[in-house]
Amino acid sequence: MTTQHLVNHGRRRALAVGGGLAALAGLPGAALADGVRQDPPAKAAAGGGKALPEYAAWKDADAMIVHSANTIELRREAFGHSTITPSERLYVRNNLNPPPADIVKDPDVWSLEVAGVAKPGSLTVADLKRLGLTAVTMVLQCSGNGRAWFPHKPSGTQWTVGAAGCVVFAGVPVRDVVAALGGVAGGMKYMTGTGGEALPEGVDPNMVRVERSVPLEAMEDAILAWELNGAALPLAHGGPLRLIVPGYMGVNNIKYIRRLAFTEAQSPAKIQQSSYRFYPVGEKGSDKYPSIWEMPVNSWLTSPYEPGKPLSAGRMLLSGVALGGFHALKGVEVSIDGGQTWQSAEWFGPDMGRYAWRSFAMSVDLKPGKYRIATRATNDQGETQPKERRENNRGYNNNSWLDHSVELEVV
Numbered sequence: 355m356t357t358q359h360l361v362n363h364g365r366r367r368a369l370a371v372g373g374g375l376a377a378l379a380g381l382p383g384a385a386l387a388d389g390v391r392q393d394p395p396a397k398a399a400a401g402g403g404k405a406l407p408e409y410a411a412w413k414d415a416d417a418m419i420v421h422s423a424n425t426i427e428l429r430r431e432a433f434g435h436s437t438i439t440p441s442e443r444l445y446v447r448n449n450l451n452p453p454p455a456d457i458v459k460d461p462d463v464w465s466l467e468v469a470g471v472a473k474p475g476s477l478t479v480a481d482l483k484r485l486g487l488t489a490v491t492m493v494l495q496c497s498g499n500g501r502a503w504f505p506h507k508p509s510g511t512q513w514t515v516g517a518a519g520c521v522v523f524a525g526v527p528v529r530d531v532v533a534a535l536g537g538v539a540g541g542m543k544y545m546t547g548t549g550g551e552a553l554p555e556g557v558d559p560n561m562v563r564v565e566r567s568v569p570l571e572a573m574e575d576a577i578l579a580w581e582l583n584g585a586a587l588p589l590a591h592g593g594p595l596r597l598i599v600p601g602y603m604g605v606n607n608i609k610y611i612r613r614l615a616f617t618e619a620q621s622p623a624k625i626q627q628s629s630y631r632f633y634p635v636g637e638k639g640s641d642k643y644p645s646i647w648e649m650p651v652n653s654w655l656t657s658p659y660e661p662g663k664p665l666s667a668g669r670m671l672l673s674g675v676a677l678g679g680f681h682a683l684k685g686v687e688v689s690i691d692g693g694q695t696w697q698s699a700e701w702f703g704p705d706m707g708r709y710a711w712r713s714f715a716m717s718v719d720l721k722p723g724k725y726r727i728a729t730r731a732t733n734d735q736g737e738t739q740p741k742e743r744r745e746n747n748r749g750y751n752n753n754s755w756l757d758h759s760v761e762l763e764v765v
Contacts, residue, residue: 495517542617544567566605628640655729665762683711
């Protein structure tokens with residue numbers, strides 16, 4: 355069966371689900387669970403009307419919310435139904451300003467230093483292309499996705515759900531590069547990537563350098579990518595070369611990678627030691643707290659979603675995306691009454707692997723009223739989205755199904 359046949363078949367199955375929640379739709383949406391959270395303010399959903407920065411001017415402006423020159427979010431209603439997020443709709447997050455655009459004019463000459471192996475040295479992208487080739491379909495997601503719902507207003511971009519996408523990266527497996535260089539040296543515990551951004555003068559490099567360490571075992575699925583969704587990796591997403599660590603939060607996927615090292619200890623950079631740590635509200639980050647590494651299970655509704663616009667009563671299709679985080683998905687449920695009752699939804703489209711998200715749908719018949727639509731995913735390790743967010747100082751890893759729910763008004 356072809357991919358298109360799979361997609362069409364999945365859609366037919368989803369559209370055929372007419373029972374399920376339809377029986378619950380007679381309850382007006384006023385019968386919602388206790389503790390329903392407030393939706394983010396309309397300004398956050400609508401964006402500030404800022405223009406796309408030059409390095410990302412090719413993005414679909416109508417689909418994006420430009421928070422700043424280095425933080426650009428996809429609108430919730432613009433995710434679509436095709437599993438893969440088009441490059442022009444993929445969110446942008448940079449910790450530093452990107453390098454000059456001319457570095458992507460001839461990607462093959464970009465060089466990478468590799469250390470912590472038996473035969474350390476430098477390889478160009480052209481060299482890497484001779485060592486191996488693979489592709490991975492995966493969720494790329496900012497650690498702060500969902501930050502807008504934290505009540506203590508943590509610093510950083512107030513993302514809702516659009517700092518995430520499901521894309522295809524292609525490049526060489528890191529393990530093939532390591533094998534070509536004689537293997538990892540003894541005693542190494544981490545894989546450490548260093549970005550190629552220019553650092554401001556007069557500042558301790560460790561205070562600003564984008565350098566992240568992940569456990570050594572992450573090397574097994576990691577790749578050095580030079581391609582995104584079938585085209586050369588653009589500057590906005592780390593071109594000409596990016597370290598890709600499937601299943602890990604976006605900050606660990608180092609853009610413009612200049613150095614790949616296997617190390618005994620984690621990077622001394624602030625971004626590793628304190629900035630991206632899961633620590634209590636009011637505390638200061640330090641290496642005694644867990645690092646932001648593996649992605650948690652998550653899901654959210656993407657359609658229908660038109661803030662402030664009532665929907666006509668009758669049959670409609672609720673759809674969204676679900677991800678297993680670091681593990682494969684097992685299932686996803688939908689509630690139309692704020693989590694009081696749940697019904698399994700149907701997948702549609704192809705299963706693109708452990709690290710990709712899947713699209714789901716449920717057909718319902720809604721009478722006039724207000725409905726709180728929630729979604730709840732479970733992965734194959736039995737991990738299910740929690741109702742409540744895990745409070746933390748920087749607003750990371752929000753996978754609360756209540757926060758991600760939406761209110762629909764039906765007339």
